[in-house]
Amino acid sequence: MKQIVVISGKGGTGKTTIVASFAALSNAKVIADCDVDAPDLHLLLKPKVKQTFDFKSGKKAFINEEECINCGECVEVCRFEAIEKIIENDVINKMIIDPISCEGCGVCFHICPVNAIEMRENLTGELFISESKYGTLIYAKLNVAEENSGKLVSMVRNYAKHMAEKENKELIIIDGPPGIACPIIASITGVDLALIVTEPTLSAMHDLDRVYKVAKHFKVRSIVCINKYDLNLENTEKIKKYCKENNIDIAGNISFNPIVTEALVNSIPVVEHIDNKVSNEIRDLYNKTINLLC
Amino acid sequence: MIISVASGKGGTGKTTVATNLALSIDNVQFIDCDVEAPNAHIFLKPKIEERIEVSIPIPKVDKSKCNYCGKCAEICAFNAIVVLKEKVLVFSELCHGCGGCSLLCPEDAIAETGNKIGIAEIGKSDNILFVDGKLDIGEPMSPPLIREVKKYINTDKTVIIDVPPGTSCPVIEAVKGSDFCILVTEPTPFGLYDLKLAVELMEKMEIPFGIVINQSDIGDKKVEQYCLNLNIPILMKIPFDKDIAFEYSKGIPIVVKKIEKKQNFKNLYQQIKELVK
Numbered sequence: 001m002k003q004i005v006v007i008s009g010k011g012g013t014g015k016t017t018i019v020a021s022f023a024a025l026s027n028a029k030v031i032a033d034c035d036v037d038a039p040d041l042h043l044l045l046k047p048k049v050k051q052t053f054d055f056k057s058g059k060k061a062f063i064n065e066e067e068c069i070n071c072g073e074c075v076e077v078c079r080f081e082a083i084e085k086i087i088e089n090d091v092i093n094k095m096i097i098d099p100i101s102c103e104g105c106g107v108c109f110h111i112c113p114v115n116a117i118e119m120r121e122n123l124t125g126e127l128f129i130s131e132s133k134y135g136t137l138i139y140a141k142l143n144v145a146e147e148n149s150g151k152l153v154s155m156v157r158n159y160a161k162h163m164a165e166k167e168n169k170e171l172i173i174i175d176g177p178p179g180i181a182c183p184i185i186a187s188i189t190g191v192d193l194a195l196i197v198t199e200p201t202l203s204a205m206h207d208l209d210r211v212y213k214v215a216k217h218f219k220v221r222s223i224v225c226i227n228k229y230d231l232n233l234e235n236t237e238k239i240k241k242y243c244k245e246n247n248i249d250i251a252g253n254i255s256f257n258p259i260v261t262e263a264l265v266n267s268i269p270v271v272e273h274i275d276n277k278v279s280n281e282i283r284d285l286y287n288k289t290i291n292l293l294c
Numbered sequence: 295m296i297i298s299v300a301s302g303k304g305g306t307g308k309t310t311v312a313t314n315l316a317l318s319i320d321n322v323q324f325i326d327c328d329v330e331a332p333n334a335h336i337f338l339k340p341k342i343e344e345r346i347e348v349s350i351p352i353p354k355v356d357k358s359k360c361n362y363c364g365k366c367a368e369i370c371a372f373n374a375i376v377v378l379k380e381k382v383l384v385f386s387e388l389c390h391g392c393g394g395c396s397l398l399c400p401e402d403a404i405a406e407t408g409n410k411i412g413i414a415e416i417g418k419s420d421n422i423l424f425v426d427g428k429l430d431i432g433e434p435m436s437p438p439l440i441r442e443v444k445k446y447i448n449t450d451k452t453v454i455i456d457v458p459p460g461t462s463c464p465v466i467e468a469v470k471g472s473d474f475c476i477l478v479t480e481p482t483p484f485g486l487y488d489l490k491l492a493v494e495l496m497e498k499m500e501i502p503f504g505i506v507i508n509q510s511d512i513g514d515k516k517v518e519q520y521c522l523n524l525n526i527p528i529l530m531k532i533p534f535d536k537d538i539a540f541e542y543s544k545g546i547p548i549v550v551k552k553i554e555k556k557q558n559f560k561n562l563y564q565q566i567k568e569l570v571k
Contacts, residue, residue, distance in 0.1 A: 010331050011304010011459040016484065037460035038302045038488040058371065079392055100466055100499065105392030106371045144461040144495040150434065178304040178459050179330035182434035201543040203309065203333040210331060210431065217432040232543040261512045264482050 001164055002293055003157075003172040003191040005034070007215070009207030011178035013197045014227040017260060019175040020044040020269040021282045022289075023134040029171040031132075032160035033139035034187040036125065036152045041175045044267055047130035047137045055125040055140065055152050058104040061097050067116035068095055074108035074117065083108060100145050125152050129159060134269075136163045150186030153177070157187070171293075180207075180214045188215055193293050194222045195251060200235035208239070212246065222248055223292055225285055229253040249292055252285030254278060296453040297566060298327075298472040302488030302495075304459035306478045307508035307532070310542065312456040313337040314549050315476075316422055318559035323451035324419070326426035327468035328458040329412060329439045336545040340424035342417035348427070348442045349408030350391035350435075355382045359403035366395035366404060387434055412439045416446060423451060437467040444471075452563075461491045466499070474566050475503040476529065481513035486520060493526065502569055504529040506562070527569065530562045 006015045006022075019041060023031050033041040061082075063074075070092040075083045082101035086093045097108075109117045125142040138160045140152050160172050174191065177183040188194055194215045198208040208224070215222045224243050229236045236253070243250050255278060263273035271279045299312040313334055316322045326334040353366065353375060364377040374388035375395055386409045396404040412429040427443040429436050436458070444467075447453055457468040457475075469475055475496055479489040489505070496503040505521055510531035521528050541551045549556045 010333070011306075013305060037462050038304075038491060040303070040484040040487060043483045043487055077393070077397060101470075103390055103392060104371055105390060105394055106369065107392050107394040107397060110369055110394065110398055142462055144491055145466055145498050147463050179436075179464075180431065181330050181429060181436045181464070184330075185432075185434050199543070202336045202545040203331075203542075206333060206336060207331040213431045231539060235543055258512065261482060264484065265514050267483055 001161070001170055001172065003174060004193045004195060004289065004293055005174040005176045005188050005191045006195045006197060007176035007184060007188065007211055008178060008197045008204070009180060009211030010204045013199050013204055014254070015197050016040050016044065016175055017264065017270060018197060018225065018282065018285070019173055021271040022173050022286050024269040024272050025283065025286045026171060026173065028169050029135055029173050030160050030164040030167065030169050031135060031137045031173050032156050033137065033175045034153045034156055034183065035175060035177040036140045036142045036156065036183065037177060039139045039141055042130065042137060042139050044269055045132040045134055045137055046267065047132035049128045049130045051129040053127040054123055055127055055155060056121055057124045057149050057151050058122055058147060059106065059119040060099050060102045060104055060122045061106065061108050062118050062120055063095050063097055064116045064118060065094060067114050069114055069116070070094065071113065073111050073113065077107050077111050127152070127155055127159065129163065135169070136167065138163065150182040153183050153186035180210050184211070184214060185218065188220050189218050191220055193289070194220050195289055196222050196224050197227050198224060198239060199228050200226060200232040200239060202235070205235065205239060209242070212248070223251045223289065224248050225251050226253045228256040230255045251288045251292060252281060254281045254285065295474070295570060296447065296455065296472045297474050297476065298455035298457050298469045299476045299478060300457035300465060300469055300492060301459060301478045302461055302492040303479070303484055306480050306485060308478050309333050309337065309456055310508065310548070311476060311478050311506050312454050314547050315559045315562060316454045317547055317549050318556040319452060319563050321451050322421070323423040323448050323453045324425070324456070325443060325447060325453060326456045327440045327443055328456055329427035329429045329436050329443065330458060332426045332428055334456050335426055337547045338419040338422060338424060340417040340419035340422070342415045344416040346414045346416070347410050348412050348414055348439050349410045350389070350438045351393060351406035352386045352389045352391065352409040353384050353395045353404045354407040355384070356403045356405065359401045361401055363400060366399055369394050369398055390435070391438060411435065414443050414446065423448060436464045440464060440467040461495045465495065469499065469501060472501055473570050475501050476506055477503055478506045478508055479517055480509050481507060481515065481517045485513070486517050489517060489520070504566065504569060506530045506532065508532045509534040527565070529565050530558060
């Protein structure tokens with residue numbers, strides 16, 4: 001079984017658009033959306049949810065006001081500024097924990113002299129096994145304001161692997177998150193190939209370099225796709241040069257075309273929306289990617 | 295006043311709005327908190343005057359004092375420390391720097407040492423004070439770096455914060471303490487879905503917010519309808535313009551190419567001032 005992940009560093013370069021078309025083009029795959037912060041792929045693939053799992057991660061501190069003696073030791077030790085002393089008329093009135101700032105480290109719980117703090121398990125998201133006309137899609141939704149632990153991403157990938165084995169599928173296509181930190185690290189470790197989607201803009205090129213280095217750091221092979229390549233041909237040449245210098249294969253170029261947005265508004269993968277230059281470019285990208293994977 | 299510029303979805307135009315706003319008003323400090331993919335420097339071209347290494351404290355065990363009791367491993371909520379028979383292993387990439395192990399070690403055998411995760415850069419771009427952070431490659435945790443970058447906030451200025459995409463911990467760290475948040479979106483199903491998540495976050499954090507619709511003439515009207523239904527102010531619409539997209543690709547802000555557009559961003563600022571009152 002092979003795994004391919006689509007990433008970019010900078011957000012909004014076209015990862016999900018490309019993954020949706022790949023999903024429509026391949027018939028031997030399971031699809032996984034690892035952008036658990038803002039999962040959008042299901043909007044295009046319109047799957048039916050078959051099973052839902054709770055995702056629990058870490059704990060949060062709660063103060064039992066009746067037990068609390070307002071000594072303030074917890075405030076002193078908390079490095080995340082999550083506990084606030086409420087002072088009224090020069091007297092400490094009570095302690096309040098901000099659940100959003102609480103990191104769940106439990107130091108306050110351990111230090112409290114009267115055991116007034118309790119650590120409660122935290123429900124931070126949900127994972128969905130779903131069925132789309134393009135195959136099984138595993139996706140998840142982290143609750144807003146939660147820790148974007150790579151753990152939920154890893155859980156998505158584990159279920160995807162499990163489903164691919166069960167269904168005897170040879171390929172897992174992963175829609176990756178933006179950025180370069182924990183969710184992206186969890187999305188790329190152990191995959192066979194990372195397709196980096198970039199644009200000929202200085203911002204996207206800057207972030208291409210950063211995400212490429214992350215992939216390299218974790219020993220994942222990268223290939224590149226230049227989306228909207230005709231928006232700035234000079235920058236496109238620079239990307240090609242960069243790729244050559246770093247020995248990165250360019251798997252394809254996609255031209256700028258408003259039809260891509262039109263397909264998105266209609267919630268249809270581009271290759272199914274229309275047969276034109278752009279859809280052919282995506283087809284070529286898909287074929288080349290699969291060739292490079294094997 | 296602190297104004298942050300956020301969005302659920304990436305690539306909707308946060309940096310475009312933040313940098314153009316900064317270039318259109320007076321007395322500004324710009325803070326780029328998208329430390330994973332910091333791009334504002336491309337548009338503001340600041341002269342960096344200082345680079346500061348940022349590290350988080352990780353445990354350092356003094357073998358001569360440690361009796362391998364295992365207390366540190368027991369209390370670590372992140373499994374970042376493991377005690378073997380005669381060895382203590384520290385996994386720095388899992389450590390959140392809470393200091394619990396050092397504080398609670400019965401033998402006082404754990405000190406803390408800095409583990410570099412990135413740098414903060416401080417400089418100037420004409421009259422704009424500029425700060426950004428760059429997370430080191432391979433480092434998983436951005437919030438501690440964002441916290442550090444925000445320590446340079448100068449409240450005598452109008453502070454504009456460029457926020458990373460998403461709705462989870464890095465976003466919270468960046469937006470926390472803002473007087474107002476601009477949510478930038480685009481009129482597509484992705485834009486709308488992720489906008490709803492961002493709105494939910496703002497409500498949870500109790501931060502006043504308004505919407506900027508970028509590429510407002512592509513896509514559909516559903517974002518606008520959503521804002522109307524929920525009484526969310528639409529502060530500005532930026533239509534798609536291929537010339538502007540081309541200038542953007544070269545790192546040139548809208549208001550530098552078309553000075554008359556400054557008025558639009560001044561208006562945006564006026565509306566925010568009214569809403570914050």
